[in-house]
Amino acid sequence: MDRNGTISEYIQSLVASPRMAGEVVYHTALDPVPARMVRKPDWGVPEAACLSAILATEGLYAHQADAIGRVLSGENVVAATPTASGKTLIYNIPVLQRLKENPSARALYLYPLKALARDQLRALQETAGAAGMAEAVSAAIYDGDTTAWHRKKIRDNPPSVLMTNPDMLHLGLLPYHETWHTFFANLAFVVIDEIHTYRGVMGSHMAHVFRRLYRVCTHHGAAPLFVAGSATIANPEELAGQLTGRPTTAVTKSGAPRGKRHVVFMNPVTGPVATTIQLLRAALYRGLRTIVYTQSRKLAELISIWAEKKSPHAHQISSYRAGFLPDERREIERKLSAGELLAVISTSALELGIDIGDLDLCLLVGYPGSVMATWQRGGRVGRAGQESAMILIAGEDALDQYFMRNPGAFLSLPPEAAVINPDNPAIVEKHLVCAAAEHRLRVDEPFLQGAAMQRAVATLEKKGELLRSADGMYLFASRKRPHREVDLRGAGRSFKVICDQTGDHIGDIDGMRVFRDAHPGAVYLHMGQTHVVKNLDVGAMRVIVSRQPVNYYTKPRSTKDTEILETFQTKQVAGITVCTGRLRVTETITGYEKWRLYGKRRVSVEPLDLPPLVFETQGVWLAIPDRIQDAAESEYRHFMGGIHAIEHAVIGVLPIFVMCDRNDLGGISMTFHPQVGTPVIFIYDAVAGGIGLSRQAYEKVAEILGFTRNLISQCPCKTGCPACVHSPKCGSGNRPIDKACALYLLEQMARPPAAGARSRTRRAAAPVLQPARTIPPPVRTGDVRFGVFDIETQRSAAEVGGWHRADRMGISCVVLYDSATDTYDAFLENQVAAFIRRLSDFDLVVGFNNKRFDNQVLAGYSDADLSRLPTLDILEEVHKTLGYRLSLDSLAEITLGAKKSANGLQALIWWQQGEIDKIVEYCKKDVQITKDLYLYGKINGYLLFRNKAKQQVRLPVDW
Structure with missing residues (x-):
């Protein structure tokens, strides 16, 4: 089948379709980009130049030559270029060059997914073969699927290149580094693929894993270079430096070619899911290999169910998401790469460079939440240089609708910055104990410097998890192997999902989400089948589900309270005071709503009696002066509905400014907060300890509020809708909401207070924020008998x-x-x-x-x-x-x-x-x-x- 002709015909049919053309709000074709080549890179290393000629008979892309030269000269390098731009050679050539010079050298390749390691093993073997080094270069994968016999064989005789993942590095290598002495003592390179995935909670963990890794290498006498590959983000150099703790140079200007790519924006009339299914069925009819990206596990499963219904291609469609067991994911990858599957409906789990063959069409069900993620997902098609298409099917969310009204704005937006918070106290403490278990900590070593580290040391000593030597110079872990208590993908614990009919472990769910998504009565979707949660056993960390063919899904209802623990910074922004600091959030799931699977009609509201989820995090808050509330209420505006609407809208637009999903954030608005003395809107990181999102929001708050005001004012609705001020995760069902009052308040907040303006005396004179509780120092009244x-x-x-x-x-x-x-x-x-x-x-x-x-x-x-x-x-x-x-x-x-x-x-x-x-x-x-x-x-x-x-x-x- 001629795919080039087919994708063109598919797009032409879409924009000309009497039924669907009205939903197409934007279509453009991005012209092909020619390659920028370097025929004979001058690296000052003759052997490497010879090697490059063998590996690339037509030369190298400009960014490849630049990055390789920097690595060969001893720099830590991160290459941040688009998908399919040949980043693999950037680390394979220097590694092969070093092995040619020193066969005893070793390299560690780190991948966020096991499937990536398998792909890259094949790529390294092919490259080594082309360089005539197939016999001289040994490589092996060391992960959870490696048998015990092979693990021992690898440990006893480490290969030239060891490929693994973050979890195995954390659990299998660093705790047993003494048995890996030969490997760590000769480690010359640490390769970090897809480094942009190490952001948020996982990135905050990995910053400590990489520091522990470098510390172990130093202990064994090595000082490896770090070479990283990244998607296009705003701050690759900063992110790589924060993660590794080493100075890093970024190479960002791609020299790779790109085929013609269609970009289509659609604003569906009947909802994104119905439009997606129509587009998918049309693609399957034409034999187009298609990937569909959704924003949630639940939606991936639902689209798979609906797309397969009455479809002759049902056997060629599969869902794919995190939470599937490894064997399930691997079989889907194999079928997709082999062409047995024509379509996969995935969450971000397939965003990375797993080899799933050459795809033609990418359907995005809703804006992915960041410019980086949008192009990364779109880059999964047309990898062989063929004509391809990316179609964004808008949902009701604020940013989706903003881009439908301003499609050109998306193409002009730069990628966002990746954010991590290595100072998250819960994460710091866990890794300090692991580091001490790996090798005693000297109190003056660089690893322990910094306020966050010193606070964690003091806390851990009090808990008895770190023990100081008798002379006070060293710190030891109280346990030999604390590593298994650290979940690199969450700040909390993970719950197992068990099917009561079979006893099978069918998935996992994070402890921060379990009360919302796996409460008794919740519908849990897995592999296209619906399950109902029968029991949530918090003590055993188990969710018991029963497979039932129900025709509804569920949404949680909740109440929240926020307590200010510490204020980091305070500033005046026009007419309001803005602060950032540490918060204690208490959320209680009070019930859940049942919604029809087809028709999307609410069936009932069921009560729940669950313990509250209490966690400390970082947040930003807007203290609104009494004069603004007084002015709004004097005009009979719904003040609570207005600040509630602003809270939702700000959370909805934050992914434009900070690389995150709106689910990474939480919020609460209050007409009076006792610690502040005025109305307050809180926006906080929805992760225990915080991941740095709210701190970035604090720096850009004036810009964020201005963007929010424009977004609300542009929305054509009259009273508020999901495109402006409604939230899909609101615990109170988006009540009360007042769009008009939100606009009024935002306009008032943008104006500096008039000279002499005062707050009402019944409230605090100024929102100077203090910790909720202070503990007085002990008072000594004399000797204790x-x-x-x-x-x-x-x-x-x-x-x-x-x-x-x-x-x-x-x-x-x-x-x-x-x-x-x-x-x-x-x-x-x-x-x-x-x-x-x-x-x-x-x-x-x-x-x-x-x-x-x-x-x-x-x-x-x-x-x-x-x-x-x-x-x-x-x-x-x-x-x-x-x-x-x-x-x-x-x-x-x-x-x-x-x-x-x-x-x-x-x-x-x-x-x-x-x-x-x-x-x-x-x-x-x-x-x-x-x-x-x-x-x-x-x-x-x-x-x-x-x-x-x-x-x-x-x-x-x-x-």
Whole structure:
């Protein structure tokens, strides 16, 4: 079939169609772009020049020659050029050149998806073969699908090029770097493909993974170069530098050719899904190989269901999304590449350069959310240079409709910047513990510098997850392998989705989304089949679903509250005060709506009783002066509806300014916030800890508000719609919303306040934001009188039937230390009542395992409620911090250089022999050790112990 003729005929038929031509609002054809070639690159390395001649008989693209030359001269390089521009050669040639010079050198190739690694392995093997180096270059994939036997073989004899993914680097290489010594000691290159995908939460994680990687390399004596490939983004050099922590040079001017490409914008009358299905069926009829991109997993599944219905090509259509199991995704990739599938309906999961063959047509169901993503997805077609087409089918969202009204604006927009936040405290803490487990941290090493790192170190020491050496110079992890507790793709935890009929694990869902998308009663779609959530087990992190052919889908309803924890920056923007800082967000899913699958009519609203989701994040907020509210209400405008509409509209337009999806953001508007004292609109990162989106919004807030005002004013609707002020994820069903009031407020906010304007006195005079709670410093009123005691028993646990029967063990003696008199008093069995009365004299009662043991022994002699005493159990505090227990003897030996004089077994023998004096002396020694441990910890803030790796480390205490 002549694809070139077919795609032209397809577009011509579309723009001339009596039924669909009216939906086409824009059509242009981007002219072919010729290649810019470099025939004989001058790299100053004769062997490399020879190698390039072998690899590219017609030369190299200009950007390839430039980037390769920079790498060969020792620069870290990121190449940010369009899809199918030959970025693979930019790292393969320098790697092959280095291997030619030094066969012992090694390279690490990192891909965000397993399928990419398989594609690139073939490409490297072909390139090495063309260079006559097939026998000299070994390469292997090391990922979750590699068998245990092959993994060991690879570890024992590392290949020249090791291909892996972020998860395996984090879980399989860095924790076991000592067994990879040969590889890391000779590592010359770290190749990062598709580096633009490392943004947001995952990018914030990867910034620490790459720093840990470089730290491990340094430990083994290597200093590798980083070579990265990226889609076209605004800040490739900045992103690569933030991720790797190394200075990086960007090569951005592409020399690759491009075939003729049609760009069509359609504004459907009956909705984007119906139009997409018509376009897809027409493409399938013509045999066009098509990819359809949707904005959500749910929509990908729904379009697949609807497209297959009554279609003769049903067997040639498949959905593809994250959440599918690896074998499912791999089979779809294979069929698509082999031509067995003509169409795939995908989320962003197929946005990357996986080899799925030469496609002709790209259908975008809704604006992808960024200029970068739009061209990246469109670049999946026409890769062989053939004529191709990209059709954007608008949804109801604000940006979709904005581009339908201003189609030329899209083609003139530059790509956005990729944003990460390596200082996210939740992420920093997790990776600090991993780094310490890999190799002890020296407190003055570069890895630990920076305020975020220092805050995390202090927090982790208090938690006992980092342990300081006795001399204070090193930090050790309290656990040997903390890596599996870190999810690189989320700031929280992941839940498994289990089918109750089969018991199969059919997918995963992030903990931040589970209450919204997998609550009881929610419809969960998988492989074109509908499932209903039967149970959400938060403790076990499992979602139990039942496969049911229901004819509806669900939308959650929620309420939110926002608390200001810290203000980073404040500025005046025209008539309002704008702040950015740290927030605590509480969201409660209160119910869900059922909507008909066909017809899109709401069926019912069902209540839910779920625990709230509470997380801390970063946000930006607009404090609106009382004078603006007063003016609006004096004209009988719906003020709450107005600020609610502005909140939705701002979130809708933010992807123009920051590379994100509107689902990456959350918001709440309030007519009065007690911490601010005025009405407030909050916009925040919908990720625990924040990912830097709101901080970028803060810098551009004047521009964002101006764009928002224009977008709302251009929308032809009268009262508000999804194209301007409605949100598809609004927890209150877009009520109340007032478009006219939103425009009025935006106009008022853009005007500086008149001279002498004042706020109403019943509110705060100015929105100076303070943390919600402050903790006053402790007030000391004098020395605390404390007592320390220990008990020896007459019988062992075995004699009375177990430790849970300690009340039957009997007391041989009790020794009590009194800090007021600095004396030790001994009590025998007939004096226990007097001893118990003495305990009430103290401000603090100190012991070692006194809560779980000594108090239980005393319970056999008295009904007194000893749990009401102000008690410090040192063993309990140790367990809280470390998660395991230490003996009194081990703590005393390392902290005090002292040892117990005997043990409990010897004390039992002495009791049987009637040698009570020896028991008292032994007991007194234990009390003295316990007292000294307490005082040491009180003075120094830590105790010392020997951890499982036999290192002397500090155990932080706070008493």
